[in-house]
Amino acid sequence: MPANKRQQGREEKRAELLAEARRLFIEDGYEATSMAALAKAAGVAGNTIYWYFTDKDDVLLAVLNAVLSDVLTDYRQVASAPLEDQLGWVVRQLQQMNRLVSTVHTRAALAPAIDEWHTHFHLITESLFRTALQQAGVDRASIDAEIKIGAFAIEGMLTHGLDDAQQRAICQRLAQQWTNG
């Protein structure tokens, strides 16, 4: 739908492009999605995207924020569930963006904006993790290490295609570790 010349608000059109980018980045991956392909999917000329985004990395940034925001919104509903279920839920949620995890790490080394987002992301998630572990009564001395281990385990499960049984076993083991002492 190539439309805009003030009938459509700027934000609205940007959101359209963003939705298309999100779909393509998640389905095909960031590096496999060319700006031309994105433009065609959105029904605009190849360079129109640059009116709404400065960069391809800027598009990535927007997609990451959109997905993160959605996940964070839904998180409230399971924040009080048992730890193991929470873990499983998070992994299942993030699974949809598993291709983006490696991308973020690669781009972070090349684009400062992505690097910033990456550290910001870890700050947020590790903070959530911390309160969850504190509530579960994990030993204060080892809580920092546990947080990292948990975060890395999640990343690992996302980037390597594990089957459900393996995922459940890992979540179980981690949760067990935390609910004992």
Add this chain to the structure above:
Amino acid sequence: MPANKRQQGREEKRAELLAEARRLFIEDGYEATSMAALAKAAGVAGNTIYWYFTDKDDVLLAVLNAVLSDVLTDYRQVASAPLEDQLGWVVRQLQQMNRLVSTVHTRAALAPAIDEWHTHFHLITESLFRTALQQAGVDRASIDAEIKIGAFAIEGMLTHGLDDAQQRAICQRLAQQWTNG
């Protein structure tokens, strides 16, 4: 040193290019190293590399194998050390190729050859991990999960720039987990 026209064996020259590629991929990263830059560093024309390697991914593959082979060779010397020290050693060793970890994950989605190497790599390392954990007397039921958790923790430590204290804390926590019951 552009030399070869039979004075130098094919394998010898390939090794020269490989050494240069290894240096550049590790120092600057795979995606930041252009074939042109690699060629210039090796003192040959841009396309000469294609006489020795089929692809840029093929160069990556060779670099990965070279590094892995070196690390595996050195591993024997610490294979009998306490688990925590082993862990720390592995992390320190692999640290040199931390940029390559994300690269492997991204390229694995795009190049089948890299994907194959990646699964192969995990088979090898997890097998080593398994014997180490078995020797430490880790519970058989949870050993699979522990292996994955350990592998993911290592990957995480490599891809995220943790300071020494954090790394030590994580290795300690993992090892403690395994040396108890």
Add this chain to the structure above:
DNA sequence: TCAGCTCTTGAATGATATTCAACGACGTCT
């Protein structure tokens, strides 16, 4: 109606990986 801003676009530009076709040097067979 005119001026100016917002969008859009086709056509550059520049970097990249990769391929092509020609050329030169080597080893070998005679």
Add this chain to the structure above:
DNA sequence: AGACGTCGTTGAATATCATTCAAGAGCTGA
């Protein structure tokens, strides 16, 4: 020694990217 074919090298394409440029089209407010 001379001819020939293979091996190695290269400069010049080609194709695909992301990104920029300059021109123009349409809306909006005077």
